[in-house]
Amino acid sequence: MAKNRNTEQKIFDAATELFLEKGVDRTSVRDIANKAGINLALMNYYFRSKENLFDTIFSSLVKKNSEDLIRILNSDLELYDKIRQYVHVYIDMLSDNPLLVSFVMAILHRSRERITEMKAITSLYSTEAFTKQIIEEGKKGSIRRTDPTQLFVDMLSLIAFPFAIKTLIRDKNSFSEEEFQAFIEERKRRVPKMLIDSMRPCS
Amino acid sequence: MAKNRNTEQKIFDAATELFLEKGVDRTSVRDIANKAGINLALMNYYFRSKENLFDTIFSSLVKKNSEDLIRILNSDLELYDKIRQYVHVYIDMLSDNPLLVSFVMAILHRSRERITEMKAITSLYSTEAFTKQIIEEGKKGSIRRTDPTQLFVDMLSLIAFPFAIKTLIRDKNSFSEEEFQAFIEERKRRVPKMLIDSMRPCS
DNA sequence: AAAATGTTTTAAACTTTGTTTAAAACAATA
DNA sequence: TATTGTTTTAAACAAAGTTTAAAACATTTT
Numbered sequence: 001m002a003k004n005r006n007t008e009q010k011i012f013d014a015a016t017e018l019f020l021e022k023g024v025d026r027t028s029v030r031d032i033a034n035k036a037g038i039n040l041a042l043m044n045y046y047f048r049s050k051e052n053l054f055d056t057i058f059s060s061l062v063k064k065n066s067e068d069l070i071r072i073l074n075s076d077l078e079l080y081d082k083i084r085q086y087v088h089v090y091i092d093m094l095s096d097n098p099l100l101v102s103f104v105m106a107i108l109h110r111s112r113e114r115i116t117e118m119k120a121i122t123s124l125y126s127t128e129a130f131t132k133q134i135i136e137e138g139k140k141g142s143i144r145r146t147d148p149t150q151l152f153v154d155m156l157s158l159i160a161f162p163f164a165i166k167t168l169i170r171d172k173n174s175f176s177e178e179e180f181q182a183f184i185e186e187r188k189r190r191v192p193k194m195l196i197d198s199m200r201p202c203s
Numbered sequence: 204m205a206k207n208r209n210t211e212q213k214i215f216d217a218a219t220e221l222f223l224e225k226g227v228d229r230t231s232v233r234d235i236a237n238k239a240g241i242n243l244a245l246m247n248y249y250f251r252s253k254e255n256l257f258d259t260i261f262s263s264l265v266k267k268n269s270e271d272l273i274r275i276l277n278s279d280l281e282l283y284d285k286i287r288q289y290v291h292v293y294i295d296m297l298s299d300n301p302l303l304v305s306f307v308m309a310i311l312h313r314s315r316e317r318i319t320e321m322k323a324i325t326s327l328y329s330t331e332a333f334t335k336q337i338i339e340e341g342k343k344g345s346i347r348r349t350d351p352t353q354l355f356v357d358m359l360s361l362i363a364f365p366f367a368i369k370t371l372i373r374d375k376n377s378f379s380e381e382e383f384q385a386f387i388e389e390r391k392r393r394v395p396k397m398l399i400d401s402m403r404p405c406s
Numbered sequence: 407a408a409a410a411t412g413t414t415t416t417a418a419a420c421t422t423t424g425t426t427t428a429a430a431a432c433a434a435t436a
Numbered sequence: 437t438a439t440t441g442t443t444t445t446a447a448a449c450a451a452a453g454t455t456t457a458a459a460a461c462a463t464t465t466t
Contacts (some may be wrong), residue, residue, distance in 0.1 A: 039446085042444070043424090102312070125371060125375055149372070153365050153368075157364035164364075169352070172329070198401075233452080244456090248415080
């Protein structure tokens with residue numbers, strides 16, 4: 001029972017590190033076994049398959065990170081503040097977890113069926129409460145009438161996509177890692193402003 | 204010399220079709236050989252590797268589609284019109300070419316090094332002329348002073364990301380294919396408006 | 407036209423994946 | 437101590453991309 005957890009954890013840790021370093025597809029089960037210092041077959045013994053190991057790692061990572069995001073969306077913060085906080089926390093989260101971005105890319109690039117099977121990825125999306133709030137405030141007139149889906153897709157796009165094309169951005173602008181971080185930092189102000197401006201009434 | 208082009212083309216066509224249908228990773232070279240009705244080894248004879256076949260198909264697809272985009276960016280259209288047209292054409296292009304979206308996803312999800320090697324993907328990004336225009340008009344005061352990189356990343360994000368998370372959007376909103384198309388159609392108005400609003404002077 | 411050369415195609419093997427298996431080693435229990 | 441259950445191992449398997457060496461075909465040279 002002691003060795004048990006130990007081996008499982010060693011596989012989990014080694015895989016996590018390698019997935020981050022070389023990407024999921026370019027990491028072989030033999031690589032993982034080597035790095036973890038365990039027998040090849042143990043990967044299938046503890047996790048049924050490589051795919052399942054990936055899912056496990058991804059889910060744990062998302063769960064750990066998405067709780068804050070959900071909490072913000074479901075809080076009773078004033079709408080504009082909510083958006084500012086959400087963008088801020090989401091961007092920080094992606095900054096701190098390059099693994100998360102690369103995993104989401106790996107998943108999006110997988111078959112359509114598998115995506116919806118993953119309950120984990122869903123918690124990176126919107127919530128009922130937030131949708132309601134957008135509609136309510138639209139009716140009240142405190143914001144423009146806004147399609148919640150459109151708004152949320154705008155948010156997600158502006159937050160996440162820059163990380164997906166990080167290499168392209170760095171390359172095209174000759175950004176150092178620090179300059180890219182500064183670029184992202186600037187977006188924590190820019191993105192909420194843009195979103196909020198787009199829903200201000202009258203105009 | 205006749206059979207030559209023929210076989211190469213057969214491989215190219217079969218691969219394109221299968222890549223679109225099942226995704227790059229889930230298509231084996233043997234699948235391609237079967238569909239094309241040729242010997243397994245011919246894939247490596249004409250295209251050095253599966254990876255290289257993929258690059259070839261992707262590049263040809265991008266070249267065919269990116270020309271219009273570049274032309275718009277480099278035209279002497281008035282800035283707001285330019286943005287409207289660019290968004291419009293780009294969204295239509297991605298709508299009409301699901302293969303393109305899935306390919307870009309596949310590439311983004313590949314190793315960092317390979318991305319910048321692909322000159323093709325670069326032509327889906329901004330141009331010198333457009334950058335200059337943003338800076339000039341900022342100085343003139345006809346638009347707010349805007350970081351061209353930030354603006355362009357905003358554009359690209361709002362245009363492309365929704366296609367990347369299409370499955371998620373459809374699933375979460377129970378959209379049919381037609382409803383998703385309508386959702387995208389709406390973005391051809393929404394996205395330019397948002398971008399332009401964010402750069403209008405005074406405010 | 408025949409021989410020589412170059413190009414295209416083939417069948418078979420090779421390497422590296424993920425995965426399975428059957429036995430061995432170990433631990434816990436009766 | 438013998439039995440049972442769990443963990444680990446070495447070896448093999450199937451499917452993938454790739455390479456090879458020879459055969460088939462086409463072209464050029466003499």
